[in-house]
Amino acid sequence: MSARAIVLHDMCLRDGMHPKRHQITLEQMQSIARGLDEAGVPLIEVTHGDGLGGASVNYGFPLHTDEEYLRAVIGTVKRAKISALLLPGIGTVEHLRLAKDLGVATIRVATHCTEADVSEQHISLARKLGLDTVGFLMMAHMLEPAKLVEQALLMESYGANCIYCTDSAGYMLPDDVKARISMLRERLQPGTEIGFHGHHNLAMGIANSLAAVECGAVRIDGSAAGLGAGAGNTPLEVFNAVCHRMGIDTGVDVMRLADVAEELVTPIMDEPIRIDRDSLVLGYAGVYSSFLLFAKRAAAKYGVGSADILIEMGRMKTVGGQEDMIEDVAINMARNKQ
């Protein structure tokens, strides 16, 4: 692999909100963001786990509003830029404008991998507002590479300057990543960047991210100490160390980032981020990683197996955002047991 530079994008203050049930404090956000900034991480995502406007019964009410979190973090970092996630259908252009006004530099507009056309109004507005605008195609394992490219081209046509292949379920293997990233690189305009967002449910976070870089991805998502949905995101401090060994320039200090993971992120975990049986099922069955805690809670409440709930969610071909179906499935399973 030739020497090249990539951008590391930290997720622990957004994807990491899932395992924290959206209860990270402002002080925790600020101390982690300061640590990431000082380590040289160039881009940090901050919002409710389900993006701007995600505060809800369905996904969980956060400890603070998006506005409070963004204001606190943006006022803390010196060099790093802040990104915000937006899922059309949950968040709206009003949220986008708010984020822009607060000083967010990057907007990532996320849709299920087959539904890119719902992002037109958000992507085109973000671009018009002069934001770094990313199209984020979730659950990308569910779509073959050629079809994924068609959706990416739509987002590019609306104004996205970067397209992500997002492995929301942690299902992909390196060959799956290579097939998708290669074809995106081949078919999108040369000026359009490509990114990869991994989940570690099958312990493929590092391997998949390397495969993505090898095929032309220049933005890689990860999370300090892996704090993220399911078995977490690609552990960013580990990936950063691997990049340094391989001569891939990230601009991020290996030990300083390791310190953030060890001293600031790990201590705030409610449970260790690891590949437990349920997370393994997410990766194996291709299920949206954020369903994990909802399935565990519904399993406890209705006396059914959490892994069984997740397998059923996979069988139903649910997509990101269908957290409401978890209680429905659990009730049905409890009824059928009687």
Next chain:
Amino acid sequence: MAKRINAALIGSGNIGTDLMMKALRSAEINPVWMVGIDPASDGLARARAHGLKTTTAGVDGLLPHLAADDIRIAFDATSAYVHHENALKMLEAGVVMIDLTPAAIGPFCVPPVNLAEHAGRREMNVNMVTCGGQATIPMVAAVSRVQAVDYAEIVATVASRSAGPGTRKNIDEFTRTTAHGIESVGGARRGKAIIILNPAEPPLIMRDTVHCLTATTPNQQAITDSVKKMIAEVQRYVPGYTLKNGPVFDGNRVSIYLEVEGLGDYLPKYAGNLDIMTAAALRTAEMLAPEIAADAYGQTTPQSGARS
């Protein structure tokens, strides 16, 4: 039986065509025209096959025929943007508009909740909220008529194939309009709407989840009874409206899990989101029909005097 009043369908897409199929069976509404813009539209071909007159010149193609064909009511199944223009033209012509777009110019109508309130008001424009609103606002109202609801949130999950280009181009309008309807018609102090598109094959039947947070401890028996009564009300015009689970009570949270299967008039049965819109629009028109026919409120122009 009273004479059926003549109607025009504006928009020859999925919603307009499904509505036509239902209107053809109506005892009160007589669909006479279908308006489109695409000569290759399947909806227009079907309309002609059923004996309707058609135009591909948009509403302007219909205007010269309104008087001769005694069109008294029009359904708009275009888009919010186009509806603003259509509404002005129809108002000038004195034709009552049932608006199926999220334009929300006129007052919201969710038949089992507030249809009766629209009687006798001589409204020239009535809005049908959104598909998710038609499916969920009755449940919010079923809870809020028992006790105060501080917050209501709905999650509408529809098959990708049943979400047309209009919805996709302006998905924010869905969340915004539905949230307003949850508050103003459903009776929640604050409303939120979420929409999810699911591309699974075979397509999933529309699912809707309604979460209400009551101001005080929920009266479980009264809410359960009220929800079941409301389900039966909706089933009068959407037989495939089903309570799958709940109401689930968890602290002050009341959660209701619904499935909406359509009649399969034009689109397949999974598109319950379209079916409930067209069924609700037709039901609204049928309720207004006798007063439109009797009093000729379409024949006075807006310039001739203020309306109540």
